Amino acid sequence: MQISKPFLLLQLRPEDETSDGEFEAIVKYSGLVPEDFHRIRIEKTGFSSFNLADYSAVIVGGSPFDITTPENEKSNLQHKIEADFRNFFDQVVPNDFPFLGACSGNGLLGSYLGAPLSRKYAEPVGGATLSITEQGMVDPLLTGFPQQIRVLLGHKEACDEVPQGATLLVRGEACPVQMFRVGLNVYATQFHPEGDSKGFTVRIHAYKHHGYFPSEEADRLIKRLGDEHTPYAQEILRRFVVRYAV
Numbered sequence: 001m002q003i004s005k006p007f008l009l010l011q012l013r014p015e016d017e018t019s020d021g022e023f024e025a026i027v028k029y030s031g032l033v034p035e036d037f038h039r040i041r042i043e044k045t046g047f048s049s050f051n052l053a054d055y056s057a058v059i060v061g062g063s064p065f066d067i068t069t070p071e072n073e074k075s076n077l078q079h080k081i082e083a084d085f086r087n088f089f090d091q092v093v094p095n096d097f098p099f100l101g102a103c104s105g106n107g108l109l110g111s112y113l114g115a116p117l118s119r120k121y122a123e124p125v126g127g128a129t130l131s132i133t134e135q136g137m138v139d140p141l142l143t144g145f146p147q148q149i150r151v152l153l154g155h156k157e158a159c160d161e162v163p164q165g166a167t168l169l170v171r172g173e174a175c176p177v178q179m180f181r182v183g184l185n186v187y188a189t190q191f192h193p194e195g196d197s198k199g200f201t202v203r204i205h206a207y208k209h210h211g212y213f214p215s216e217e218a219d220r221l222i223k224r225l226g227d228e229h230t231p232y233a234q235e236i237l238r239r240f241v242v243r244y245a246v
Helices: 016-030 076-092 104-112 197-207 215-225 231-244
Strands: 007-011 037-041 058-060 099-102 123-132 148-155 166-171 179-182 186-189
Touching: 007 016, 016 037, 016 197, 016 231, 058 104, 076 104, 099 104, 104 186, 123 197, 123 215, 148 197, 148 231, 197 215
Parallel strands: 007 037, 007 058, 058 099, 099 186
Antiparallel strands: 123 148, 123 166, 166 179, 179 186
């Protein structure tokens, strides 16, 4: 696929290995090449002044930062990231600019839209079966999918409810808000559409002491990943890129 405008990829993972692995997976399942992305690790460089007209769309990945962490326990870096994203969404949401946020990207967007977040719907690292809603079945990123799909996820917090004005596209039993859309072009997923066993193995090693799961469970979780196949989740990423590539 040839494109004239790159995709803006904003990453928030402090560890080089997890950040590079996420980028590698996004490139792989998007169908693009690394040069088609303007990759920015904002946990290192901070936000710049972006002109959205220079990009086809925006993709935001995951991170170990939790919005529900008490304010007095957040680092200065996290405070700045959250503030910068609020300003960034002031450009993205009113203009309905193509956006796909996964996991942390989902929480940041949900928080911006006023949805309450908590640890009520946390899910352990691994695979989960999710259901596509009636509205989801007619969404361009999901049309033609089976009613249930398998995904990879793992999070300590989530939106407690669908943000006001948003459309729920995918739901889960353990965590109801798994994918929503704002307007026509702004998407967020609680799961990782780029997720695969290779990338998740790296993340399990990196975050085994971060409270996502008991550290002694790491080897068992990695072994179970070998049985997971999530082609529909990855197809969401590919379709997003195909739909919005300019």
